[in-house]
Amino acid sequence: MIDGKKRKEEKRIKDEDLFKVVDSTIDSRTYLSLIQIARRLNIKEYYGAISSGKEAKIYPALTRDGKWYAVKIYYVSTAASKRALEKYTLGDPRFKDVKIKTTFQLIEIWARKEYKNLARLSEAGVSAPKPIYVFRNILVMEFIGEEGVRAPLLKEVPEEAITEELYNAIITEVEKMVNLAHLVHGDLSEYNIMVWDNRPYIIDVSQSVDIEHPNALELLQRDLENINRFFEGHGVNVEPVEDILGRLEI
Numbered sequence: 001m002i003d004g005k006k007r008k009e010e011k012r013i014k015d016e017d018l019f020k021v022v023d024s025t026i027d028s029r030t031y032l033s034l035i036q037i038a039r040r041l042n043i044k045e046y047y048g049a050i051s052s053g054k055e056a057k058i059y060p061a062l063t064r065d066g067k068w069y070a071v072k073i074y075y076v077s078t079a080a081s082k083r084a085l086e087k088y089t090l091g092d093p094r095f096k097d098v099k100i101k102t103t104f105q106l107i108e109i110w111a112r113k114e115y116k117n118l119a120r121l122s123e124a125g126v127s128a129p130k131p132i133y134v135f136r137n138i139l140v141m142e143f144i145g146e147e148g149v150r151a152p153l154l155k156e157v158p159e160e161a162i163t164e165e166l167y168n169a170i171i172t173e174v175e176k177m178v179n180l181a182h183l184v185h186g187d188l189s190e191y192n193i194m195v196w197d198n199r200p201y202i203i204d205v206s207q208s209v210d211i212e213h214p215n216a217l218e219l220l221q222r223d224l225e226n227i228n229r230f231f232e233g234h235g236v237n238v239e240p241v242e243d244i245l246g247r248l249e250i
């Protein structure tokens with residue numbers, strides 16, 4: 001009895017050691033999922049969030065054999081979805097579980113969708129983080145950067161590195177994305193491209209759609225306009241969107 005209790009206590013302390021930084025925003029279900037993922041992927045430590053957007057947070061994780069991963073946790077905690085959740089559950093316990101289950105299912109779908117899109121990009125040879133694992137509302141992918149320090153976003157790249165070469169490299173990735181992976185990003189901008197070793201990495205593809213999607217062309221046009229606007233603003237000669245579209249099989 002005492003031995004069993006002791007072992008349990010030791011395990012608990014070990015699990016707590018997994019987290020380098022206490023993050024009170026991680027709910028208990030997600031916390032347990034992170035422990036399961038750590039066992040599965042041989043993760044030694046999770047570090048503090050490197051980004052906290054409206055719908056997701058990213059944490060670096062270090063494995064026992066020295067590999068770094070980016071762990072993306074999807075949340076429902078936007079003010080709007082919280083309000084919606086409250087509206088439907090307040091004072092009616094019968095609906096509470098149903099609603100929460102549905103919301104969880106929804107974010108799990110987003111996590112899986114991003115995993116699948118990353119897999120498609122990876123298979124097509126597009127420069128993007130390699131997907132490693134997806135479990136519930138958590139996606140594990142290759143870490144872009146070094147030693148748990150993320151690479152800069154295109155938005156953060158120093159002026160002298162915003163060159164025509166970098167522009168062409170990004171357009172080439174978009175071409176591969178459409179022609180080989182048959183995907184349109186749908187939210188491409190200087191905020192969803194990382195730059196590491198002068199090479200662009202396409203990130204944040206949970207909302208990306210197949211080229212057969214009814215809005216695919218419109219989304220692609222907007223993506224290309226965003227990229228052109230950014231580079232033009234930095235004095236780079238850009239190719240007209242129409243010309244780029246001419247090379248794309250969409």
Ligand code: ATP
Pocket residue numbers: 050051052053054055056057058070072129141142143144145150151153191192203204205
């Ligand atoms: P946000 O609203 O903060 O942009 P998001 O839902 O858009 O969140 P992402 O864009 O996928 O999520 O990731 C958020 C941030 O985390 C990125 O801007 C980038 O700085 C960092 N990041 C994302 N993926 C990786 C990765 N694979 N390696 C390192 N850092 C990453």
Ligand code: MN
Pocket residue numbers: 191192204
């Ligand atoms: Mn993003």
